[in-house]
Amino acid sequence: MEFSSKLIEKAVDEMSQLPGIGKRTALRLVLHLLKQPKEQTGFLSQALLNMREDIKFCENCHNISDTKVCEICANTARNHQTICVVEDIRDVMAIENTGQYRGIYHVLGGKISPIEGVGPSQLNISTLVEKVKSGKVIEIIFALSSTMEGDTTNFYIYKQIADSEIIISTIARGISVGDELEYADEITLGRSILHRVPFEKTFKNN
Amino acid sequence: MEFSSKLIEKAVDEMSQLPGIGKRTALRLVLHLLKQPKEQTGFLSQALLNMREDIKFCENCHNISDTKVCEICANTARNHQTICVVEDIRDVMAIENTGQYRGIYHVLGGKISPIEGVGPSQLNISTLVEKVKSGKVIEIIFALSSTMEGDTTNFYIYKQIADSEIIISTIARGISVGDELEYADEITLGRSILHRVPFEKTFKNN
Numbered sequence: 095m096e097f098s099s100k101l102i103e104k105a106v107d108e109m110s111q112l113p114g115i116g117k118r119t120a121l122r123l124v125l126h127l128l129k130q131p132k133e134q135t136g137f138l139s140q141a142l143l144n145m146r147e148d149i150k151f152c153e154n155c156h157n158i159s160d161t162k163v164c165e166i167c168a169n170t171a172r173n174h175q176t177i178c179v180v181e182d183i184r185d186v187m188a189i190e191n192t193g194q195y196r197g198i199y200h201v202l203g204g205k206i207s208p209i210e211g212v213g214p215s216q217l218n219i220s221t222l223v224e225k226v227k228s229g230k231v232i233e234i235i236f237a238l239s240s241t242m243e244g245d246t247t248n249f250y251i252y253k254q255i256a257d258s259e260i261i262i263s264t265i266a267r268g269i270s271v272g273d274e275l276e277y278a279d280e281i282t283l284g285r286s287i288l289h290r291v292p293f294e295k296t297f298k299n300n
Numbered sequence: 301m302e303f304s305s306k307l308i309e310k311a312v313d314e315m316s317q318l319p320g321i322g323k324r325t326a327l328r329l330v331l332h333l334l335k336q337p338k339e340q341t342g343f344l345s346q347a348l349l350n351m352r353e354d355i356k357f358c359e360n361c362h363n364i365s366d367t368k369v370c371e372i373c374a375n376t377a378r379n380h381q382t383i384c385v386v387e388d389i390r391d392v393m394a395i396e397n398t399g400q401y402r403g404i405y406h407v408l409g410g411k412i413s414p415i416e417g418v419g420p421s422q423l424n425i426s427t428l429v430e431k432v433k434s435g436k437v438i439e440i441i442f443a444l445s446s447t448m449e450g451d452t453t454n455f456y457i458y459k460q461i462a463d464s465e466i467i468i469s470t471i472a473r474g475i476s477v478g479d480e481l482e483y484a485d486e487i488t489l490g491r492s493i494l495h496r497v498p499f500e501k502t503f504k505n506n
Contacts, residue, residue, distance in 0.1 A: 096396065098371060098389065099364045105351040108344040112329045123318045125388060127352060128364075129410075135352035138314040139345035145311040146333060146341035158305045158334075165304060182331060183304065190302070204335075 095121075156201040156218045158183045166190075166198055173197045175232040179222065179251065181205055181244075185237060197235070200225070205243040206250055214250055226255045233261040240267055266291075301327070362407040362424045364389045372396075372404055379403045381438040385428065385457065387411055387450075391443060403441070406431070411449040412456055420456055432461045439467040446473055472497075 095117050097103040102124060109120035127135045151157065152164035159165070166172060166186075176197030180186055186199050202217045225231055234255065238244035252262060268286030269278050278286075301323055303309040308330060315326035333341050357363065358370035361383075365371070372378060372392075382403030386392055392405050408423045431437055440461065444450035458468060474492035475484050484492075 095393065098392065099355065099366045101347075101351040101355055101366060102364055102389075105347045108340075108347040111340065111344075113332050114325070114328075119320070121390060122320075124348075124351065125390070126319050127348065128355065132352055134314075134317065135348050138317075139349050141307075141311045141314040142330075142333065142341050143345050145307040145330065146338055149305065149307055149334060158308055160305045160307060183308075184327065184331070186304070187302065 152201075155199045156203060156221070157186055157199060171196075175230065176235065177222070177225065177231055177233070178235045178237050180237050181239065189237065197233075202238075202247065205238060205241075206247045207243045217247070219251060219254075222251065223254050226258050226260060231260055233263065236262070236264040358407075361405045362409060362427070363392055363405060377402075381436065382441065383428070383431065383437055383439070384441045384443050386443050387445065395443065403439075408444075408453065411444060411447075412453045413449045423453070425457060425460075428457065429460050432464050432466060437466055439469065442468070442470040 095106075097106070102121075105124045106117060106120040109115055109123055110117050112120075115123070127138075150159055150162065152159045152167055153162055154167040155164060157164045157166065161168075167174075173196050177200050178189065178195060178197055179200045179202060180189070181202055181204060183201065186201065189195050189199075200218070200222050202219065202222075204212050204217055206212060206214055206217065222234075226234065236248045236251070238247055248264065255262065266289060267282060268289065269275065269282065275283065301312075303312070308327075311330045312323060312326040315321055315329055316323045321329070333344075356365055356368065358365045358373055359368055360373040361370060363370045363372065367374075373380075379402050383406050384395065384401060384403055385406050385408060386395070387408055387410060389407065392407065395401050395405075406424070406428050408425065408428075410418050410423055412418060412420055412423065428440075432440065442454045442457070444453055454470065461468065472495060473488060474495065475481065475488065481489065
């Protein structure tokens with residue numbers, strides 16, 4: 095792509111480094127900003143800069159937070175003996191939205207992925223193992239996505255804490271609510287039969 | 301969506317004001333920036349700010365440019381008596397990429413669209429009419445998109461310059477190269493039969 099202006103070219107170059115944004119989309123976004131009042135670009139740039147400069151991570155669970163300890167960890171009404179291990183802040187938000195979980199979280203910051211060059215040392219794994227070894231934890235719930243990377247990460251952590259006397263569980267895999275059986279893949283369907291639950295549970299818990 | 305950090309919330313809010321970017325995509329982009337070095341966010345913000353503050357429009361054709369007169373208008377080797385009327389900079393880039401056009405452009409900055417509240421006075425129409433009245437122009441080529449808004453804009457301009465003794469043309473509408481006839485809509489197919497061209501032209505010009 096040849097641009098008639100270096101300024102546009104630079105803006106498009108930077109924009110298109112974001113994931114899922116190609117040069118064409120970047121140009122569309124940049125031209126949109128040009129049609130809007132100057133303040134909008136100012137607000138956007140400032141919000142991004144402030145976010146990147148001043149963001150903090152909770153000392154305890156590594157969740158993104160504006161304070162040293164995040165709201166969830168600071169909440170004494172929650173069960174601090176149950177830790178749900180998740181990949182990032184989006185998973186915390188998703189589980190919080192269900193309203194079904196009253197324990198705390200541990201945010202790993204990613205999954206072990208040799209393809210993307212992410213090893214265990216880049217993730218918040220050691221602090222999790224320390225927490226388990228401290229003896230204050232009763233249950234660990236793995237809530238990573240059900241992919242090869244997720245399973246690898248689960249297993250890597252499991253091996254380090256398997257000798258502790260705590261309950262280690264993963265979230266249930268099975269048929270999604272509203273799904274038709276005939277379209278479910280066989281692994282999911284197979285697991286959902288193996289891990290069947292007493293029928294009464296389905297209406298008692300909800 | 302509830303965020304654990306006001307900084308993230310603000311960044312997501314600003315990001316999601318861009319066209320085609322919802323809250324979820326905005327959050328994904330913002331989390332991506334958080335994982336990258338701080339400089340990347342700095343470069344992005346600065347590029348956007350510089351672009352918005354310092355961008356200039358060519359005095360002659362209203363194309364985006366870093367100089368008072370854009371490269372195309374400043375190029376004396378081009379035919380300044382033929383003006384191609386386009387909607388925005390992307391159309392200039394698209395036509396330049398074909399390498400088939402040696403005239404200059406006139407960028408309207410949009411199309412007349414009552415639904416989006418864009419009237420003729422918000423577009424660069426008066427300067428185009430002046431150019432035509434000055435008598436230095438021999439041909440005007442309308443290259444707006446073939447939509448109701450595009451046709452309206454073409455017609456609005458046409459009415460103001462129809463009494464000038466210049467050639468007024470539009471780019472050809474027809475079957476795209478590589479398209480199967482059976483999937484073409486009937487209006488396009490109909491036009492392409494009405495406006496058929498001598499067969500020799502198809503291999504002489506290319």
